[in-house]
Amino acid sequence: MIALPIIGVSAADVTLRSSELSPAEEVSRKIGAADALLTSSGIGGPIYQRPDGGGYTAVSDHAFQQSPEPGADHARSAVPAGSEALKVSTGHTKIRSRYGLLQTELREVDTASPLVKGMIVMDRGRAPEEAGEVVATNAFLEASGLFVGSQFTPRGSATWYRIVGAYELPSDLHKIEITAPPGTLLTPLDKELRAAGVPGVVADDAYLVKTGPGGFTWNMVKEANTKGVLVRSRAVALDPPARSDVPLYALMDSTGERDFASLPASETAILATVVGLAMLEICLLAGPAFAVGARRSRRQLGLVGANGGDRRHIRAIVLSGGLVIGAAAAVVGTAAGILLTLALQPLLEERIGVRFGSFDLRPLELLGIALLAVLTGLLAAVVPAITASRETVLSSLTGRRGIRRANRVLPFAGLAAVALGAAIALYGATADAGATVVAGGSALAELGVVALTPVLVGLFGRAGRWLPLSPRLALRDAVRNRGRTAPAVAAVLAAVAGTVALATYQQSSEAQQRAEYVAQLPAGSGKVELHESGHQKSMGAVRQAVSRELPVSVRADVAHVQVGKPGCERVTGPGDCGRAQIVRPKDQRCPLWEDGAPEFTAAEVRRLRRDWRCTVSQHSSMYELVVADEKLLTALAVTDPGTVAALKSGKAVSLDPRDVKDGKATVRLITSEAERTFAGPGEPPGEDKVFAVHQAPKGTNGYGISVVLPPSAAQAAGLTAQPFASYFTLEGPPTERQRQQLAAEIDRIGVEAPVAIESGFEPEDTTAMLALTVFAALVTIGAAGIATGLAQTDAEADLKTLAAVGAPPRVRRTLSGFQCGVVALMGVALGTASGILPAVALRLAQRREIADMAKASGIGEEVPFVPIVLPWDTFAALLVLVPLGAALLAAAVTRSASGIARRAAG
Template identity: 30%
Template sequence: MSAALARWRLALRMARRDVRRSKGRSALVAVMVGTPVMLAVMLSTLYATDDVTPLEDMTAQLGSSDARLSWHGYPIEQSPDGQEGGGSSAEDRAPEPDPGPGGVRALLPGAEILEVRSTYVTFVGRAGTGRLREVDTTPPMADGLVDLTEGRTPERVGEIVLTPHVRDRLDAALGETVDVAGRDVTVVGVGTFGSVDPNPFASGAVGFPGTFDLGESDGAEREYLVDRDAPVTWEDVKRLNSEGFWVISRHVLENPPPASARYDLDAWDGGRDTSAEAVLVIIVTAVLLQVVLLAGPAFAVGARRQRRDLALLAAAGGTPADVRRTVLAQAAVLGAGSSVVGAALGLALSPLVIAVLPRWFDEGFGPYDVMWPAVTAAVVLGVAASLLAALVPARQVANQDVTAALVGRRAAPSRRNGWPLVGLVLVAVGLGVCFTAGIQPGGETAVAASTVAIVLGTVFLTPLVIGLVGRVGGRMPLTLRLAVRDTARQRSRSTPAIAAVMATVAGLTALAIANASDFEHDRRSYEFTYPLGTTMLSEESGPVDTAAQAAGEAARVTFTPIGTAGQRGSDAAGEGWIDVAVETEDWGRWDTREVAVATPEELAGWGIELTPEQGETLRTGGALVAGPSLLDGDGRVTLGTYEETSDGASEDPRTVALDGSAADLGMGAVPQGREPVVALAVIAPQTAQAQAIPYERSRALADSTLTAQQLRDVRAALRELPGEQSTWTEQGFDGTFTVQLLLLVGAGGIAVLIGTLSATGLALADARPDFATLAAVGAGPRTRRGVAAAQAVVLGALGALLGVLVGFAPGLAAAWPLTSGRWGALEGTGSGPVIDVPWGILATLVFVVPLIAAVASAIVTRGRVPLTRRLAQ
């Protein structure tokens, strides 16, 4: 065994003994180091679980088949896993019709084909819009396509499997008959189809072929599962690509081709985006800095408490390197132990988070997966942060006066002012990046990088700031004067503690200003769709008249329907649309181009009162418009009709010119913003019919504000009706900043408390001889507690105040692109940035949290200390 290894072995053995003896300090370091490691492991595990790989998804995509083919219509180039690609640039031709199963068999002779047809439908019972599929799941090649949680797969026409969300919204039990897409079908199972990553709020159903007659619908999408004796190789995939098929092959997923045999897809992916890696580097740097600053004072406490033991080691012949090695060994033991425990806790808590998150967010997770390289990196980062945090205390104690340490005499404290010039340069660079690249759209990475630069620069300036504060301490009360003097004298101990608080508060300040400004921007820019308190009833599957009558009778009010020009589901496939809009170059003044179809009486129910002349204009085939600028020089308004079929083809637009008259189409005053209009133009039903303008009567407005009981009565009445109805009441901007407020205050408060209390404990440990002197000259127990509280106030308030000042610039820079309306400015609706500083949050961090830390320090501090002998210094 080499001499160096023997020395490290001895140092590690001494470190383990000291960790067991100093359980409180060891626990504090473990929390400081282990918590970031735990969070990093949890985040990496959530990311890996959410990132479902093609291999993990293979069974759900292919079942037990060899490949899945979908028709693209023209030659394509794709990645081996089928996740990237597009139309081939080698040949350009119009899309061709799907060749069907026969075309697949011609390309893959001897293969068995299983056809899957699908379309989108709106489910009855407010279960939303989802994908409806027809597939025979009885053949062996379909095993695994449907992931059942209850029941069985469909075996005959009229049987279906519902996703859990649809089952819950329809309140359908197994064996029950429900209405799906206008068909009465029997629920035989509950589960998901085609993905191992089920969305908890996804709406969908799988039926036996023929249940919904999707085979007769030209708008249905078709996919083909292929099973044959020979695997579908990469050469087969490329051949099928040239014929217009997109292919996912089991053999290719399990045996990817070499890079030389793949397509060059640079034209389709647009180059590699490295912004995620840049943000990751910034986050790792910030976490490392935070751990070093927080754990540094704790290691300094341990080193100071071991001054005599380490002095004995030096007196017995140990070199300064041996002393440094002893302190660093303690950091290595504590860092390794806390990092491993933190990683284990992160892995243990991740399944719980994965189970809970889908209930709050519209997102599902795949199979539980651990990113072991990230876990290893987090542990190594934790150990490295511990060693960096202990590096300065180790050097200080290695250079101490051995004689002074043996007799209990404290060494004269150092009073370095840091590296102010380096700090000023870093702050200047950070501010420059903040207000140049940071205020541009997409400047989040620049803001994060500049924040790290400003924080590092302020760390270098902190000793100088502490010295300036110490000069004004003589005018303060006794307890505060002692605390300020001690903070200024012990800058090597105070600087990392204050910097740790500062770094945390700076990040939270920037986040708070950005979020508060974004929230205020959303509140100011809210546009009322209807007058405040108005309830609107809509019908997705047909005319709203029946629902309006039922809702009005239930609530004892009047719901007045009107029509909207245009039509959805206009072709045989049910997926085309016709849009009718006012042709105007003055659209920037309006938030709609809709054309309403209504009589004067119906408009009165919507709060629109017409003059006799305006009513006559409607009845005689003219149109009412919301402003004179919508009329041309001849007093006419032009309506454009745009049609697109389900296959994506667009018809040439058709325009209709009508005699127009300007009218007040506003529905009533609103608290802020523009008065909402019923539409940009209104025509009568007979005019729409005469001009062949399609329209739908899909919405109705209540003539008075509904109470909560009336709304419940309306919803109860609508549940008895077929189709999909919904109600919505205009409540104005209903966003809230409460959750963000609590999170910011809670996170900031905990960080400030941890940093302040750890630094206060170190200060009190150093000040034991001073307290003994105070007790000897008659100071009571209250004085010691007062000094402890004052120490917490000074450290916490100074760190928090610096953090607020440091975080202000990044916060303003982050708020600028979020609220400046740069994209709206292209349409003439942009506005300047909205800056809202949450002074309550910042005041809480600067004043309230340090006071809490002061009270906690006073409570846990012993009032009486044993008298010790003071030696001449």
């Protein structure tokens, strides 16, 4: 009984410690055995960077606006003189797979170099040795249908390459990547060569550097930053500089900005809370277990007293049993926890896509967990030892329990503990007190609920009048034997509270991430856009390929308004065709973006940002004005009947109310010549077309499209429409094979037309959350099962009485099942209510931290969206499955026949 929670705690400890990479392990996965990795930041001027190389900013706005000189290798220029440098080139292209075309990351590096050791881990096969040989990640082989020994060609190339080995990236197991020797796949091309159609992939170059004694110091990093080069240094990672020596932090402090990476880890807070509740569950579960064991040994203890033993001997016997059981539980639980971690580690790694570091066993932490088990066994035996020593020899030998009065002080102490604990937890959430205060307050409130358990059990007993015979008898038995029932209920309560706290916190965090996620299209919809000029005639073939390869239910063909003579895009590009622009009424334009706008105060800027005219769309489209029929509204999930009917009848539809005034929208046709010659403020002049439009309901999402013209309205206005895209809805999510086949079909057509499919928000799994979920589920199920066993063991006398009076096995099984089910149900109900407090407190603490950070960073003073979502599905599963499972388990293990109890000698 003690070993089960110890298994969970030790397994969680080893799992979390093993998943935490040491600075040396983390930097080795990034830069191998080199001293530093130098990468161009893409900024032509000097930069400030974080010590770990995870972020940077330009020194000034002027430096930020500067672009690197074309052809200049800034990263190479920052390599110290006399250092060994290994070039690492990266890029991406599409590879011809078994099914079609697969978007793939490419990397060129000499894998035989000692500097690469640690960056990639070979799984099978060998490293490239000859020209045309490459190695690929396991994720690439799985997605492409290829294998070690297969050959492939990149898109646009006639050269064949052979895969001679498979490897994995320890920090990104799901990355689709190919690694090749230098000069194999990547070709740095300038604009002229790319325009001429020369095959090749543009490469981004970085350098692994080996300097010598001392490594790449922080002063060397700052020197490289002056050239716009970002550095990830081993020496800096192992011995970070003081905050005062980091220019980026000094800049942030001067502007009042806080470091977003400095937020306390939420997983640590929820870990402390769940583990604390698990420790409480150990104490609560072990106590009644020893009490039951002591009662079953009353006759033996009575014989000790009858043969001259005094109370000290009886206490010593019971305490020695607790010490031995605690020591055995420590050894078994710790060993089983380590084995459980080894068994679950591959599953957790594959789920999150990251390999753990070295198998990290912390002897002191495991010893502390083991000592906790020993101490728990000893403390759990204290009360039963005292109780057993106080019983008379006669009562021990006859088995009479006597009459016990309820403690009248305990309920008031429980109420005080609940109120004080809740106040402390909420104070820790609203004040800058940290997660430790939240966990401590939650634990105190939990102890208060435990103290109230006998009273709450009595309140549950009042529901028995509405129950059938067997559950009513089981409930009354539980109420009359509160000394047995209350600790078992409290044990299930503590375990369930940890599960509920974890589930509430996890679903609340997921709801926040879901709200922050910006979908580019409705879930289950997609679009294909033609990104090449002069190939509009190929759009029909692209559309047919989409309908053929994907499970398309509705396809909406979309065109844009062309300004200029037919074929103008073939001259030098679409810029010679001019553009069609929606003219927004002046009084509906955002004052912040108007030319010649006055200087606004900070308060005015915050107020205007909330103005409906200044709403910033997070969606993008190649054209805000498109020509399409009502099928486009279906693809955009616009279901308003009036809007659909208007477009179907030939009337233009506006999806953005800022573009419409008095039921009309203006479209200006601006020629390329007017665009080039106009130099004044505002928009270039052009020919205006006014359309009567139907305004879609407020809140309609056009996903970057503002006005939809039906083909008849565009033709009546004399506008020329050119096809450029298709939006579509799918009957189901496409498979990876279908995606690759479609990419291959579009490639055979000979155009660049990327396909985007919105799959919706997909929550990310973390090691901490997965480990805690497994741990909480293990403790909850174990606590319910153990409480079931305790209740059945203590009720064995009642079952024998039923057998003595001739009750059939069905009655005995039913009563036993309901007895255990009632205990589990009461514990789950109280634990569900108790587990909400720590999760809510932690979410409130996180809301306060984010709000303080946003205010200090100048983002705004609005309260951030940090929702608190109750996991009703988890509640339902706990309230139904745990009691039902406990009842069925008890009924299954209850023997059909039981020997009649022998009458004890008087």
